[in-house]
Amino acid sequence: MDIVPSHDDLVALALGAVDDDERVILESLLADDPERQEQLRALSSTAAGLGGLVTQSPPPDLWDKILASARQERAPGRFVGLQDSDRLTEFEALRRSVDEFAELLHSLTPADWELAVPTYGRVRDLLAHLLAIEDYVGGQFGLWPAVPDPAMGHVEVSRAAIALWAEVPIETLVKAWTERSRDVLQYASEANAAELDSPARWHAAEVSKRALLVIRTFELWAHGDDVRRALGRPEGQPDVGRLVLMTEFAVLLVPTALALSGHSYPDRTARLVLTGEGGGAWNRVLRLEPLLDDGQAADVVIVADAVDFCRVATRRLDPDALDVTFDGDELLGHAILSSLGALAAD
Amino acid sequence: MADRRPDAELLDRLQAGDDGALAEVYRHSSPLVYGLCHRVTADPAASAELCQQVFVELWRQPRRFRRDTSLDTALTVRAHQLAVKWCRQRSASPPGDGPAEEPARSSPSLRSAMEALPPEQQRAITMAYFGGRTYREVATALSISDGAAKTQLRLALSQLTFHLPTEGMTAWT
Numbered sequence: 001m002d003i004v005p006s007h008d009d010l011v012a013l014a015l016g017a018v019d020d021d022e023r024v025i026l027e028s029l030l031a032d033d034p035e036r037q038e039q040l041r042a043l044s045s046t047a048a049g050l051g052g053l054v055t056q057s058p059p060p061d062l063w064d065k066i067l068a069s070a071r072q073e074r075a076p077g078r079f080v081g082l083q084d085s086d087r088l089t090e091f092e093a094l095r096r097s098v099d100e101f102a103e104l105l106h107s108l109t110p111a112d113w114e115l116a117v118p119t120y121g122r123v124r125d126l127l128a129h130l131l132a133i134e135d136y137v138g139g140q141f142g143l144w145p146a147v148p149d150p151a152m153g154h155v156e157v158s159r160a161a162i163a164l165w166a167e168v169p170i171e172t173l174v175k176a177w178t179e180r181s182r183d184v185l186q187y188a189s190e191a192n193a194a195e196l197d198s199p200a201r202w203h204a205a206e207v208s209k210r211a212l213l214v215i216r217t218f219e220l221w222a223h224g225d226d227v228r229r230a231l232g233r234p235e236g237q238p239d240v241g242r243l244v245l246m247t248e249f250a251v252l253l254v255p256t257a258l259a260l261s262g263h264s265y266p267d268r269t270a271r272l273v274l275t276g277e278g279g280g281a282w283n284r285v286l287r288l289e290p291l292l293d294d295g296q297a298a299d300v301v302i303v304a305d306a307v308d309f310c311r312v313a314t315r316r317l318d319p320d321a322l323d324v325t326f327d328g329d330e331l332l333g334h335a336i337l338s339s340l341g342a343l344a345a346d
Numbered sequence: 347m348a349d350r351r352p353d354a355e356l357l358d359r360l361q362a363g364d365d366g367a368l369a370e371v372y373r374h375s376s377p378l379v380y381g382l383c384h385r386v387t388a389d390p391a392a393s394a395e396l397c398q399q400v401f402v403e404l405w406r407q408p409r410r411f412r413r414d415t416s417l418d419t420a421l422t423v424r425a426h427q428l429a430v431k432w433c434r435q436r437s438a439s440p441p442g443d444g445p446a447e448e449p450a451r452s453s454p455s456l457r458s459a460m461e462a463l464p465p466e467q468q469r470a471i472t473m474a475y476f477g478g479r480t481y482r483e484v485a486t487a488l489s490i491s492d493g494a495a496k497t498q499l500r501l502a503l504s505q506l507t508f509h510l511p512t513e514g515m516t517a518w519t
Contacts, residue, residue, distance in 0.1 A: 008496035011503055016430045017474035017481045045415060046503065048422035049510030050475050052456060056381035058397055059390070063372055066398050067365065070405040076365040080408055271366065275358035281365075301366065303359060325355060 005029055005036060014043035077281045079244070088241035090196070090213035091188040096242060097220040098181045104224055105174055108231075113170055115230040119155060119346050120162060123227055127177055128165035130223065132158035134180035137212055140200040141187045150201035154345030157203070188213055203345060205256075214249045217242060222314035222344070237307060243278025247306050250313045251282045253343050254336060257313075258286060261339035268329075270336055271298035272309075279306035286336075300328035302336065315341040350374045353417045360408035368405050375418055376401070379425045385476050386429035396428045426475070433478035459509040466490075467502035474499055 005013075005026055012018050013026050030037050074080065088096070105127065113124045120126045136157055139146030147157060165173050188196075196210040207215070221242070225235045238246060251272050258265060265286040273281045283298055303325040311317035319337040326333040350356075350370065359367035379400050383393035400421055404411065411420050460468065466488060473479045473487060485495035 008493070008500050011500040012474075012481045012496050015471070015474045015499060015503070016426055017479065017484065017499060019434075019480045019482070022480075041415070043503070044423050045419045046507055046510055047475065048419045048426070049456075050471075050506070051378050051382040051422040051426070052510070053460065054381045054385035054476070055377040056384055058376050058380035059394055062376070062380070062394050062397060063369070065394075066372065066401045067369070069398060069402050070365065070368060073402055073406045074363065076363050078363045080361045080363065080406075271364075273359050273362050273364040273367075275362045279362040281359070281363045303355065303364075306362075325351075 003029070005033075007039075010036065010040050010043055014040060014047045016047075077283075079240075079278060079280050082240065082244065082278075082280075086240045086244065088245060090210050090217070090245065091185065091191075093217045093242045093245050094188060094213045094220075095185055096239065097217045097224075098185060100236070101220045101224050102178060102181075104227060105177075108227075110170070112231060117223075117226045117230050120158075123230060124170060124173060125162045125166070126223055126226065127173055128162045129155075129158040130220075131165065131173070131177045131180060132161035133216075133219070134177065134184055135161070137216060138180060138184050138187070140202075140212060141184065141191075141209060143183055143187055146201075151204055154203050184216075211249070214245055218246055218249070218310070218314060219345075221246070221310075222316055225316060238278070238310075240278045243306055243310070244280070246310050247274050247279060248282075250310055250340070250343065251284065254284055254340070255286050257339045257342045258336065260342035261335075263335050263339055265332065265335070268332055269298040269300075270332065271301040273301060273303040274306035274309050275303065276306045298328065300326055300330070300333040300336075302326060302333050309340075312337060313340045313343050315344040315346065354413055356417065357408050357411060357413065360405065365405070368401065371404065371417060371421075372401055375421050378418060379421050382422060382425050383429045386426065386478055387432055389432075392432055393429075396425065396432060399428060400425050430478040456506070456509040459506050463502055463505055467498050467505065470495060470498035471502040471506075 009018075009026060013023065018026065030040065108123065113122065115123050117123055117126050120129045133154070135144075136147050136150070138144055140150070149157075165176075191209065196213075197208050199206050200209045200212050201207075202212060202215060221236060221238055228235055251274075254270065254272070268286045270284050270286060271281065272284065273279075304322055308317055308322055312319050312322055319334070319340065322337060324333070324337065351367075356367045356371055360371075376397065380393055380397040383396040384390060387393055387396070403424065404417075404421065411417065463471070469488060470484050473484050474481065479487070481495045481499060482492055484499070485492045488495065488498070490498070
């Protein structure tokens with residue numbers, strides 16, 4: 001065998017026709033030779049074509065064994081590489097979002113605060129809105145008196161605050177928001193499971209306090225992107241832990257979104273496959289209970305990127321602009337995606 | 347059977363934990379994987395186990411699969427590695443020395459091309475690829491030198507290249 005592997009050596013290696021000792025030697029010689037590595041890869045691909053001469057159907061029961069074994073290795077619906085340590089509590093997810101948003105605010109110049117953002121006017125008006133929402137949420141947590149009309153809409157409930165803070169020095173506004181958001185975080189860090197599972201209002205809906213924390217995480221991410229877009233900066237990518245919480249939450253609320261949009265498909269099913277870090281796969285019956293049987297075929301399978309799915313849910317991406325694949329009832333799939341934005345209060 | 351989705355999409359879905367994607371890959375690729383394992387090992391039980399290992403590996407670590415190589419190729423390469431290793435660990439008489447069996451589905455031109463190879467090239471590549479033999483064992487069996495055995499393998503693969511599904515591979519001699 002030549003010190004520099006020849007074509008013949010590479011062919012033998014690609015065909016599996018070398019013993020283990022020689023294979024190890026050849027592979028070490030190729031380690032720093034990207035050109036020959038590429039040649040080997042091409043030869044291996046070519047050799048693999050020989051398999052086409054000998055195709056044969058496997059035993060009928062083999063698939064069930066493979067599926068059972070695969071599910072033991074990694075549960076379906078779980079993103080590959082997702083560790084238990086990646087999972088965040090709702091408190092930790094919100095804490096990261098508050099810290100990230102605070103860092104964004106501290107990077108703004110005086111001129112940046114006057115830039116236009118959707119719905120609320122200027123960046124500073126957006127922060128006044130968020131301050132009002134912290135007030136709203138803190139009231140629901142019992143930290144201070146709740147707003148007089150908790151059923152008031154998400155945009156409407158902050159109009160008075162936006163007007164009140166319109167000309168107040170920015171430092172004062174930022175300090176007020178920071179204090180309010182830290183108070184909410186303090187509550188979240190100390191609340192036990194029973195408290196977090198207890199009900200609270202979120203405008204027209206009743207949700208758990210736990211869900212409110214996820215909603216706030218969603219909102220801070222979406223509004224953070226509103227500010228970044230105004231500044232011409234790249235959009236924010238949530239970390240895996242927050243994205244897992246957000247996608248699970250959005251998928252859970254698909255039937256709610258449909259109902260809010262005036263759709264009703266109580267006996268239909270959907271499988272949502274959200275790709276990318278923090279994604280996963282979920283089977284949903286389109287009423288308010290999840291499907292329990294992983295093996296049941298869904299009426300539609302929707303495959304989309306996890307972050308973009310969340311952008312559709314927050315109305316930061318038009319459903320028609322989403323890069324999505326449907327398998328099955330495409331009309332149902334479109335109805336689900338077009339209704340997702342109903343979850344966003346803005 | 348419905349057209350298979352693009353490999354990149356299937357890999358994304360596998361990463362997301364969609365076992366429906368695994369089912370789809372299995373549906374399309376298992377005859378290739380199982381068939382090759384069976385041809386090399388001639389052992390149905392071993393073939394089933396090796397086939398299982400290939401697909402469970404795909405499910406466990408889909409991110410290890412290169413996006414610039416087709417899934418069929420990657421799975422076939424892995425199946426062949428496992429099958430040859432199985433044979434050598436058992437020091438079994440190479441079961442795959444004979445000519446390739448009549449396939450369930452393969453290119454007629456590939457079969458013809460294989461049959462049209464000069465006898466020594468056909469024997470060499472059959473013993474090596476389907477028999478799990480090393481080129482030294484092929485040389486001994488054919489009473490030729492090691493270098494000549496490698497040459498026969500190279501010539502055979504080169505002749506068959508035009509009839510094999512390629513991924514940008516150009517013929518060479």
